[in-house]
Amino acid sequence: MPSTVVNPGLEGVVVGETVLSNVEGQIGRLTYRGYDIHDLASNVGFEEVVHLLFYGALPAQAELEALHRSLAAQGALPESTLAILRAIPRDAWPMDVLRTAISSLSHVLPNDPTGAHASGVDAAFPLVAKTSTIVAAWDRLRRGLDPIAPRPDLKHAANFLYMRTGEEPTPEQERALDTYFVLLADHSFNASTFAARVVASTNADLYCAVTAAVATLTGQLHGGAPSGVMDTLEAIVEPDRAEGYVRDLLARGKRVMGIGHREYKIRDPRAQHLDAEAKELAQQVDSRWYELAVALEQASNKVLQEAKPDRKLYANVDFYTAPLLADLGLPKDEFTCVFACSRVAGWSAHVLEQYSHNRLIRPQATYVGPQIHALEPLAQRAASNGQATLRRSSRARDSSSG
Numbered sequence: 272m273p274s275t276v277v278n279p280g281l282e283g284v285v286v287g288e289t290v291l292s293n294v295e296g297q298i299g300r301l302t303y304r305g306y307d308i309h310d311l312a313s314n315v316g317f318e319e320v321v322h323l324l325f326y327g328a329l330p331a332q333a334e335l336e337a338l339h340r341s342l343a344a345q346g347a348l349p350e351s352t353l354a355i356l357r358a359i360p361r362d363a364w365p366m367d368v369l370r371t372a373i374s375s376l377s378h379v380l381p382n383d384p385t386g387a388h389a390s391g392v393d394a395a396f397p398l399v400a401k402t403s404t405i406v407a408a409w410d411r412l413r414r415g416l417d418p419i420a421p422r423p424d425l426k427h428a429a430n431f432l433y434m435r436t437g438e439e440p441t442p443e444q445e446r447a448l449d450t451y452f453v454l455l456a457d458h459s460f461n462a463s464t465f466a467a468r469v470v471a472s473t474n475a476d477l478y479c480a481v482t483a484a485v486a487t488l489t490g491q492l493h494g495g496a497p498s499g500v501m502d503t504l505e506a507i508v509e510p511d512r513a514e515g516y517v518r519d520l521l522a523r524g525k526r527v528m529g530i531g532h533r534e535y536k537i538r539d540p541r542a543q544h545l546d547a548e549a550k551e552l553a554q555q556v557d558s559r560w561y562e563l564a565v566a567l568e569q570a571s572n573k574v575l576q577e578a579k580p581d582r583k584l585y586a587n588v589d590f591y592t593a594p595l596l597a598d599l600g601l602p603k604d605e606f607t608c609v610f611a612c613s614r615v616a617g618w619s620a621h622v623l624e625q626y627s628h629n630r631l632i633r634p635q636a637t638y639v640g641p642q643i644h645a646l647e648p649l650a651q652r653a654a655s656n657g658q659a660t661l662r663r664s665s666r667a668r669d670s671s672s673g
């Protein structure tokens with residue numbers, strides 16, 4: 272007997288099991304394989320998190336040193352991907368470019384008779400390495416500059432910043448980005464990760480799954496939010512205009528970007544680390560983005576608690592991402608790409624986990640379209656005048672409500 276419960280956003284629906292990360296939204300706790308995100312953010316680097324996600328344990332010293340070297344070595348892009356990047360119009364949206372370039376990585380790899388490419392952990396490490404190289408390469412190409420290859424002596428976060436500018440970042444810049452990468456690496460069955468797992472569940476390969484994940488991350492309700500936060504900070508101009516701006520947004524039925532979360536009903540645990548890193552960076556580069564963000568968060572808390580007292584809407588991970596990435600010199604239309612540079616680790620780990628005990632993910636839908644009826648001969652059909660009818664028909668609605 273098919274289920275009659277319809278849950279379009281899958282809220283509260285458990286669709287699988289994972290050992291990778293746990294989001295406890297009510298108490299604001301995030302763990303990767305049992306390690307609290309607060310401990311990880313303060314004590315380990317991104318490479319250690321990648322090792323933890325892929326192998327189940329933090330690396331020992333020798334393993335970590337080898338990983339630093341191998342990620343840098345695996346970051347170089349195939350010539351065919353560089354050629355594709357060079358052919359893309361310079362005003363293309365960076366996430367569109369990333370989606371295309373990630374997809375192209377498999378062109379140079381051998382495939383099996385089904386067309387799939389090797390998708391084990393040996394494929395996942397280079398994918399993590401190359402994602403950052405693609406984002407940095409596009410950043411340079413769109414500015415009319417040649418891409419720079421990763422440097423073997425730099426760690427992953429430092430390499431990304433170096434590949435953009437050609438200059439070694441300061442220790443503060445490197446730490447800020449490394450902390451960001453640690454915090455964003457995984458987040459259970461978020462939309463892009465779920466998309467990757469759906470693709471993997473069909474036995475499609477890692478490149479297909481991660482391409483779908485990049486596409487899913489693009490949306491403003493997911494990875495597109497930090498650039499929306501930046502738009503808001505730019506529009507506010509002065510901290511004391513934040514409250515009026517938020518009131519006006521709500522009056523127009525709009526949302527405050529970087530605020531609210533499907534899982535967290537208190538401030539996102541990652542926000543406090545991004546807040547601290549953004550504050551320190553702002554002092555280094557003498558920027559006002561952090562000050563504006565603090566004013567916006569205070570204004571949002573006040574106005575949203577008045578307007579929607581029963582909703583618990585607080586800063587999410589994307590909120591302080593905006594001043595942090597802006598103060599690292601990144602343009603706002605690349606923020607989501609930088610998110611992908613970290614989350615590719617989580618996507619890949621989830622894809623490997625999906626393969627390890629796969630079952631095709633194939634949910635059901637309740638049909639609410641017209642009841643079965645006779646086919647109209649061509650001569651008797653009324654013109655639809657280009658009007659799409661994607662709403663539920665009243666007949667179907669009536670029949671489904673019984």
Ligand code: COA
Pocket residue numbers: 280491492493494496525526527528529530531532533534575579582584587588589
């Ligand atoms: N600003 C204003 N109101 C918000 C809001 C925001 N950022 N986020 C949620 N709300 C309100 C909705 O309008 C809705 O109010 P209503 O029931 O009175 O109509 C209520 O809170 C619940 O919203 P809903 O969309 O059902 O919650 P959700 O769990 O699906 O939303 C998000 C989660 C993240 C999609 C949502 O909070 C949002 O759109 N945030 C802004 C975008 C963002 O920062 N995305 C990054 C997420 S990490």
